[in-house]
Amino acid sequence: MRCDDVALLLPEAVDGDTPVALPVQRHVETCLRCQAELARYRRMLRGLQMLRTQYLEPAPGVLSQTLAAIGEASEKRAIRSLLSGRRLAYVGAVGGALAAAGATTAAAVLLARARARRAALAAH
Amino acid sequence: MGTNDQISRQSGSDGLDELVGEAQRGDRTAFEELVRRTYVDTYTLAMRLTGNEEDARDVVQEAYLRAWKGIRRFRGDSAFTTWMYRITANASYTLVERRRRRRTTQLDDVDDPIDRRLDAQPDRLAESSAGLEHLSAALDQLPPSLRTLVILKDVYGLSHEAIAEELGISVAAAKVRLHRGRKRLRNLLDASEAQDGTRRSARAV
Numbered sequence: 001m002r003c004d005d006v007a008l009l010l011p012e013a014v015d016g017d018t019p020v021a022l023p024v025q026r027h028v029e030t031c032l033r034c035q036a037e038l039a040r041y042r043r044m045l046r047g048l049q050m051l052r053t054q055y056l057e058p059a060p061g062v063l064s065q066t067l068a069a070i071g072e073a074s075e076k077r078a079i080r081s082l083l084s085g086r087r088l089a090y091v092g093a094v095g096g097a098l099a100a101a102g103a104t105t106a107a108a109v110l111l112a113r114a115r116a117r118r119a120a121l122a123a124h
Numbered sequence: 125m126g127t128n129d130q131i132s133r134q135s136g137s138d139g140l141d142e143l144v145g146e147a148q149r150g151d152r153t154a155f156e157e158l159v160r161r162t163y164v165d166t167y168t169l170a171m172r173l174t175g176n177e178e179d180a181r182d183v184v185q186e187a188y189l190r191a192w193k194g195i196r197r198f199r200g201d202s203a204f205t206t207w208m209y210r211i212t213a214n215a216s217y218t219l220v221e222r223r224r225r226r227r228t229t230q231l232d233d234v235d236d237p238i239d240r241r242l243d244a245q246p247d248r249l250a251e252s253s254a255g256l257e258h259l260s261a262a263l264d265q266l267p268p269s270l271r272t273l274v275i276l277k278d279v280y281g282l283s284h285e286a287i288a289e290e291l292g293i294s295v296a297a298a299k300v301r302l303h304r305g306r307k308r309l310r311n312l313l314d315a316s317e318a319q320d321g322t323r324r325s326a327r328a329v
Contacts, residue, residue, distance in 0.1 A: 011306035047259045048278040058167040
């Protein structure tokens with residue numbers, strides 16, 4: 001195995017997430033150049049991990065604008081839910097009224113038919 | 125301008141779980157407190173991903189709006205901050221993609237990125253070592269698609285799977301980009317150190 005081949009694999013192998021083939025491991029164990037290369041990658045990785053705690057100060061207004069946007073979204077959601085609730089109640093009321101009207105009409109029709117039948121029988 | 129210590133304290137995770145629980149029950153005040161405690165962290169990630177303040181501001185706002193809408197879906201498998209990293213990465217990706225598509229038709233509309241190198245902002249990261257300065261500057265020089273991978277994986281510790289999901293790419297593609305990103309970053313660091321060495325030698329003469 002050549003150093004150039006190993007060098008291609010080091011960026012992936014540096015964090016230990018990816019298993020390294022045995023020939024690569026053996027080469028690194030005995031090659032000072034590749035060990036130095038690996039050490040440089042590890043140093044870079046440690047540095048990157050340190051950046052995690054290096055906070056940047058937010059630009060002015062970031063917090064207030066974000067909170068305002070959340071407030072606005074919440075109000076919209078509340079209005080939408082209120083409207084959909086009312087819409088549901090309205091649709092329910094209309095449906096109920098239509099059903100009642102239908103039932104009344106059907107009852108009236110049945111009653112009229114029964115009367116007509118009774119009148120016809122009486123005439124005979 | 126606050127120091128890193130002050131900012132770091134603001135980002136403390138004490139009591140976040142309790143606030144998350146309350147926010148999931150619809151308590152907006154609790155969610156707003158979550159925002160107050162974590163926005164510095166979210167903003168820092170947004171800045172690192174987008175490279176400029178205006179975009180970072182939009183990303184932070186969008187990320188918290190998405191979080192507020194989806195807080196009931198947060199199962200607590202990971203820390204709230206990690207969940208926010210994922211949402212921020214996704215919001216940043218959406219914004220960058222939108223900008224990229226627009227840029228093809230409106231070339232004049234693209235702002236110059238703000239210079240985020242440490243020597244351009246001496247009061248930020250003032251306690252960083254020279255090594256971290258070089259690293260941060262080199263990171264900024266990476267192409268956005270590679271930088272995003274290196275930041276999310278190596279700085280914020282997200283898994284390949286989580287990154288792939290948020291960026292809408294395959295796990296294999298995420299691994300390839302990370303590999304390229306690390307390699308390119310190493311080359312940039314080498315070049316920067318060589319440049320420094322030359323400067324030091326010139327001064328010594």
